[in-house]
Amino acid sequence: MDTFIQQVINGLVLGSLYSLIALGYTMVYGILNLINFAHGDVLMVGALTALTTILLLQSHFPDLPHWLLLLFGTAVAIPVCIIVSLTIERIAYRPLRNAPRLAPLITAIGVSIILQTAAMMIWGRNYMTFPQLLPPDPIVIGGATVTVTKLLVIALSGLIMVGLMLLVNRSKLGRAMRATAENPRVAGLMGVNPNYVIAVTFAIGAALAAIAGVMIAANYSVAHFYMGFLPGLKAFTAAVLGGIGNIPGAMVGGLLLGLIEALGAGYIGDLTGGILGSHYQDVFAFIVLCAVLIFRPSGLLGERVADRA
């Protein structure tokens, strides 16, 4: 039972991170039908920017409280990520909006390579230690141990997601976003500026990615130029699992994927008598994805679209 609670908590942490990143994928996809392959690398830029900021501050003002450092780091990372993301959108995606569908996918991959290489040039190719800013002492809940960082990840992600839901469903901007997602041209006729809405969408996605990046780095105490790849891939999987283009779907998909992975990794060894170890965690996630898609070809919460729009 202790393992179970422990893995559920781990799964929730992992899942909240996936959800945050998946939201970026799904919002962009909902409006542009584009897989933003560079999203994971935006996350990496966020984490590394925060790390540099924190190290700089720490060397100049050694007396600053740690939580303030973390806050400053995130506060710098968010605008940097937004600028990076908007630049990508402007240069690599906007000119290709009416191009064949695979063209922006390839530029996205190119941008991802460029971002990774640029990061490698700036920060080097080694793993960098992310300082332990929050108290590492474990808190015991029902036999399972949690750190403050993990609790913060879950709580903050929850808050952000609620905020995002309110933004999308209740605000004028959210209505414009939903309208653009439905049909950019008609939205334009109704007085919505699609380019503005798309830019805002990218900005929100980037901000979420920046926060997720800092949280990942803080949780695992490590950051490097390639750190965005795997979370990006998993988050994309989560977005598809929930039904891509669907905002609640991304949240559900992310949490579910995190839970499946954590429980899978925790129990797969016992279930198979030690034949398959926890390194099959990723296989588990993809098999569940395939199984879900076979029965619900447009994801868990995705709407059944007509065969041809």
Added chain:
Amino acid sequence: MQLFFPKLKDSPTAAVAAAFAVGVLLIALPFVVGHFGNAWVRALAFAALYVMLALGLNVVVGFAGLLDLGYIAFYAVGAYMYALMASPQLTSNFPALAAMFPDGFHNSIWLVIPMGAGLAALFGILLGAPVLKLRGDYLAIVTLGFGEIIRIFLNNLNAPLNITNGPQGITLIDPVKIAGVNFAKEQSFFGLFSIPSVHMYYYLFLFLTMVTVLVCIRLQHSRLGRAWMAIREDDVAAKAMGINVRNVKLLAFALGATFGGVAGTMFAAFQGFVSPESFSLMESIIVLAMVVLGGIGHIPGVILGAVLLAIFPEILRHTVVPVQQQLFGKVIVDAEVLRMLLYGLATVAIMLYRPKGLWPAPEHGVAPAGKTENVPHPAIT
């Protein structure tokens, strides 16, 4: 040749002459670039392998319009098939097998290549069958997952039974031997001239690439090829026209996978070593980039894309450092880093200026039509 230069259709003599010229050029090429070092011939051989891979993926993505992001898995299946069938890996780990084959487990390529191709095709169907109903990006993520699953298994199948030797990979793989000619050794002909091993592989791969091109051209205009293009444009309409969408899609997966499998066996034989690292997601993406950059669904374009993307990094590898030394007197940016940066920039630039690829299919006939007005690209829907 007519496919490459449509104008040649009017003049059969010119077509024959052009084919002959290209043939001579391709045969002479390794001797020309060989002067600059065998590394270049090696790069050419790899370019030929990539052409095979890109053409195979083009069957799936270009002809049938099924976005596959895990194509490299079939390459991996072929490569590991060859590696297992022609190396001491299995006999050293399974004593029973060693007892059955006292001379070691070294199968002829005439057995291994069909096995590799067949197994890859089987995997193609295994992947294709459950995802028939999925469309566009859902298909993309499942194929991506499939590629990752294969790689993870290759990485971890060293316990409890050591089959793939895990991340260390399989070494001591036999080279290709055809009719007693060992491709790993320098061959001398009648004592007059000799051909280095890497040239031999280049010619072998060139031959296989030619076969692939021929098969692809014939496929494209066959009943099956036209059925693929019909389902790419609109699979409901295709179904209404009496096309068995399920079988045709499965055939696309299986045939595409077969090309990948054959290329994989050749890769294993050429390298003498395989490890899961060679089959990462990035490789799938690079092959897809070759197809899309060249001109999706258009065979000459795909070949161009594959050759360019395979050779371009190699050229950069050899020029980046000397050029920097000339310009600044020292190496400012690490060659590998700059290589990747330029690669990324080139991909983005080509797509921005030629969204349909460098050498897109002509606007009529079998081409993926050039509709631009907000209509989703027919290749993927």
